[in-house]
Amino acid sequence: MNRQIQDLFEDSVLTEAARRYGVAAAALKSLGGFESFVYEYEKAGRLYILKITHTSRRSPDYILGELDWLNHLADRGVSAARAVPSQAGRLVEQIPAKDGASHWLAISYVKAPGHLIGADDWHDDTFRKWGKQVGKMHALTQQYQVPDPKFKRIEWDESEEYDLDLYLPESEVLFKEKAARVMVRAEALPRESDGYGLVHFDVHHGNFHIQNGEIMLFDFDDCQYSYFMYDIAICLYNTLWFPKVPVADRTAFACRYLEAFMCGYEEENHLDLKWFAHLHDFLRLRHIDLYSVFHRSWDLNNLEPWQADVMARIKREIEEELPVMGIDFAKLIE
Structure with a gap:
């Protein structure tokens, strides 16, 4: 804060x-x-x-x-x-x-009943139900009309987190240059109702409770207009960075999670496979978003070791244009 x-x-x-x-x-x-x-x-x-x-x-x-x-x-x-x-x-x-x-x-x-997801809940059935709720939101948002123009939420690229000059020091020249390339590619994607609309934008596992195997979402504070695939990418991103069960093979877990999640998602909403070709960039956008947030919110002169490690990893992966996950997502979903 x-x-x-x-x-x-x-x-x-x-x-x-x-x-x-x-x-x-x-x-x-x-x-x-x-x-x-x-x-x-x-x-x-x-x-x-x-x-x-x-x-x-x-x-x-x-x-x-x-x-x-x-x-x-x-x-x-x-x-x-x-x-x-x-x-x-x-x-x-x-x-x-x-x-x-x-x-x-x-x-x-x-208050959502139940508890935050724990190790005992970290399995495919939860991932499927997680995807089902996101799919239902994406289906319903396609018909949603804001009741008053004053209430309209921002478009994703209007967020101050992507104004990197606002929080990042002048020395971050390379990071800003590589981040700008990702932004340009994402901004060029179509914004049609079957793949773009008002979304939660923060459906990580700290933002729902689980009770008797069922989940209830909360914390819609970041909701904004964005790509459905970006909303999905945020879910995947957080399971990889902050898993509730230690992950020996991140690639294998990402495949397992995404398959279960999308099975639930497709019960409520269909998303064209073409969007999975852009999932790497949406994961990179989350990197960029958080890197900006950390510069704004953390005391950079007194970082905890884990905070320093997170920032160093994001910086390296963006500057070296590395994929957040080495997976052919389009082929996986097919």
Whole structure:
């Protein structure tokens, strides 16, 4: 999280946010958070999530674009933790920040039942159900119309993470040059409704819970217009970088995961095989995205060993134009 945003946060903000959702601040349980402050609370015997973010990250209208799409999906069969209104009936509550110029934004959601995926859940049936939920989202988004133009989410290449001059130092000349080539190739791809639309954009295994073998998605904060294959690439990327079970052969695991995932996906939505020829570039785009995020969010002078290793690996693979995975994805899916 941006350190300037952290410095603006104070206890009175939390107290007021809790009040607006009808609970006491003392009853909130902190769950941490990467780019927002996230809490859990109980009300009338049911568990909810309270998220507090800053207007330097999101505007109220932009968040309403997320929440309208989320509830649209939940109403039509996607297993997703829907947004709930405040005591005043608002989906987004605005609380003045101490700088007098900005606001904190409080949003609440039903807490997804179950638990984060663990080693016992790390198998093909889970991967298939994971793909099934993503496929259902992609099918439904093809008919979705934003109710108000003010709520429209960004296109993927409008994200500030791809403005590499914003966070990367001038010395990163080669990285920026090679990243730009990937961006150009991706931006040239067709943006038609059968392969492009509003997507979750962060369906990694930290963003769903599992209960009795069934999954429920949450954290739609990054939803934006992008390629369906990029959304799928993000799922694959995170299973490879942060697996719940140690992987001796990353290539074999990637093949197994993707086959199971796409079996579930195809139950709900068909994606033309031509898109798999671009999967390598979408994995590279995730590299580029995270490299920018890490420069923005981490203290680069005091990195943990694992953080330094991650950044070094991303830098090398982008600068040397190496594939994130040495697999012919199109042939695999065929």
